Amino acid sequence: MTQAQVDPAARTARRRSPHPGLPLGSPWPASARPGAGGELLVGGVGLAEAADRFGTPLYVLDEEEVRRRARAYRTALPQAQVLYAAKAFLCSAMADWVSEEGLGLDVCSAGELRLAAATGFPPQRILLHGNAKSPEELRLARRMRVGRIVIDGLAEIPRLAALAIADTPQQVLVRVLPDIAAGHHSAVRTGVAGQRFGFRIDGGDGAEAVDRVLAQPSLRLTGLHCHLGSQITEVEPYLAALDRLVGLLARIRDRHGAELPELDLGGGHGVRYRPGDRELDLADFAARTTRHLAARCAEHGLSVPRLIVEPGRAIAAPAAVALYRVLSVKHGTDGRTFAAVDGGMSDNPRPALYGSPYAVRLVGRTSEAPPAVIDVVGRHCEAGDVLVRAADLPADLRPGDLLAVPAAGAYQLSMASGYNLVGRPAVAAVSGGRARLLIRRETVGDFQAREVGR
Numbered sequence: 024m025t026q027a028q029v030d031p032a033a034r035t036a037r038r039r040s041p042h043p044g045l046p047l048g049s050p051w052p053a054s055a056r057p058g059a060g061g062e063l064l065v066g067g068v069g070l071a072e073a074a075d076r077f078g079t080p081l082y083v084l085d086e087e088e089v090r091r092r093a094r095a096y097r098t099a100l101p102q103a104q105v106l107y108a109a110k111a112f113l114c115s116a117m118a119d120w121v122s123e124e125g126l127g128l129d130v131c132s133a134g135e136l137r138l139a140a141a142t143g144f145p146p147q148r149i150l151l152h153g154n155a156k157s158p159e160e161l162r163l164a165r166r167m168r169v170g171r172i173v174i175d176g177l178a179e180i181p182r183l184a185a186l187a188i189a190d191t192p193q194q195v196l197v198r199v200l201p202d203i204a205a206g207h208h209s210a211v212r213t214g215v216a217g218q219r220f221g222f223r224i225d226g227g228d229g230a231e232a233v234d235r236v237l238a239q240p241s242l243r244l245t246g247l248h249c250h251l252g253s254q255i256t257e258v259e260p261y262l263a264a265l266d267r268l269v270g271l272l273a274r275i276r277d278r279h280g281a282e283l284p285e286l287d288l289g290g291g292h293g294v295r296y297r298p299g300d301r302e303l304d305l306a307d308f309a310a311r312t313t314r315h316l317a318a319r320c321a322e323h324g325l326s327v328p329r330l331i332v333e334p335g336r337a338i339a340a341p342a343a344v345a346l347y348r349v350l351s352v353k354h355g356t357d358g359r360t361f362a363a364v365d366g367g368m369s370d371n372p373r374p375a376l377y378g379s380p381y382a383v384r385l386v387g388r389t390s391e392a393p394p395a396v397i398d399v400v401g402r403h404c405e406a407g408d409v410l411v412r413a414a415d416l417p418a419d420l421r422p423g424d425l426l427a428v429p430a431a432g433a434y435q436l437s438m439a440s441g442y443n444l445v446g447r448p449a450v451a452a453v454s455g456g457r458a459r460l461l462i463r464r465e466t467v468g469d470f471q472a473r474e475v476g477r
């Protein structure tokens with residue numbers, strides 16, 4: 024990394040970095056190391072080398088980073104059940120890694136469920152949720168004997184109850200809306216009043232859902248579920264959610280004499296996208312939620328339920344780096360410089376959807392050129408297709424250069440589209456100095472293969 028490319032906030036941290044050349048608190052995987060000639064190694068593999076081998080755009084997924092993060096959750100929350108939220112990014116290897124690290128899986132569609140099942144993921148460790156589950160999805164989940172299903176609508180209760188399997192009641196949780204605003208953008212704040220997710224705690228329909236579930240002998244209510252939002256960097260919203268949920272647990276105990284053994288706080292744990300960004304402190308989250316839950320339960324005379332958490336982004340995002348080749352560099356009339364790359368909103372819709380900020384750096388060559396403010400834009404015909412706005416890049420950036428964007432592992436590929444028939448990028452896993460292709464690049468043949476008439 025040249026001096027010109029270093030974010031000023033990161034410059035101070037860099038002095039104390041355990042990885043020479045990369046700042047502490049950086050959004051790069053922990054394995055990232057600078058190599059010769061501007062190369063950047065992740066998982067012991069040069070990113071420029073990987074781009075040459077597999078082509079671009081390319082997503083490079085650091086297996087050890089995924090495993091390390093999964094293990095960190097188990098260590099921080101040894102009593103809790105940790106479920107990886109598949110929606111952040113799922114492929115068979117990812118399912119294997121989180122399963123091998125002892126995590127469960129949170130799925131929200133038949134597709135995620137089928138993919139996980141095909142890898143041999145233990146169904147007992149799978150939880151299905153979703154605000155619009157089809158009868159077929161409920162049937163599939165029941166047939167696969169998933170461990171838990173989160174009820175998010177009154178109609179699901181009789182539907183699920185009718186899918187009884189003799190002597191094995193389905194364990195369910197009831198999702199409630201805690202009315203707490205948290206998350207990086209209004210579009211992802213699912214736990215705030217007025218949202219369609221879960222039952223209202225105060226409006227009475229939460230209590231009604233609980234009554235109806237308890238009346239079904241083929242369902243076993245194990246707890247309450249909530250999910251506040253995504254990219255939350257403070258612990259306080261989770262503590263507020265615990266207050267509301269424990270209050271409801273106490274009311275359920277008073278009304279039905281039943282103490283529910285589980286409490287699912289959902290996911291939403293925030294990560295760094297740029298050097299110096301805040302992230303949710305996992306140790307702090309674990310210590311304070313555990314303490315708070317115990318204190319609130321003691322106040323209500325309840326035994327302490329087991330916590331469930333569903334981190335997606337915090338496990339997947341920091342594990343991947345997106346690589347793009349610069350195709351053209353243009354100077355706009357208003358003094359702006361644009362570097363157009365071979366990917367864009369079809370592989371990462373987050374900047375266009377939420378204005379999400381990212382870091383970016385040149386890899387594969389060094390530059391002594393002064394820094395310039397450059398918008399890294401995508402290849403799609405939309406003014407909003409800007410991947411990194413006002414990036415600090417060398418002024419001599421030119422076509423053929425390789426750009427690397429860290430924290431690319433969550434909600435990019437899983438929300439990628441077929442726009443302009445560009446095709447979704449390939450994914451390569453890196454580990455111990457070796458790279459292997461996990462997902463090949465999508466081709467026009469894949470699009471044509473779905474056409475059955477003309």
Ligand SMILES: Cc1ncc(COP(=O)(O)O)c(C=O)c1O
Pocket residue numbers: 108110111129152213249250252253254289290291292333334335336337433
């Ligand atoms: C119910 C539920 N659980 C878990 C997650 C995972 O969220 P994150 O990736 O922000 O941890 C989501 C998505 O935000 C969700 O809707």
Ligand SMILES: N[C@@H](CCCC[NH3+])C(=O)O
Pocket residue numbers: 110211253254373377433434438
């Ligand atoms: N897609 C969102 C996160 C949504 C989480 C789904 N509950 C993002 O990229 O920030």
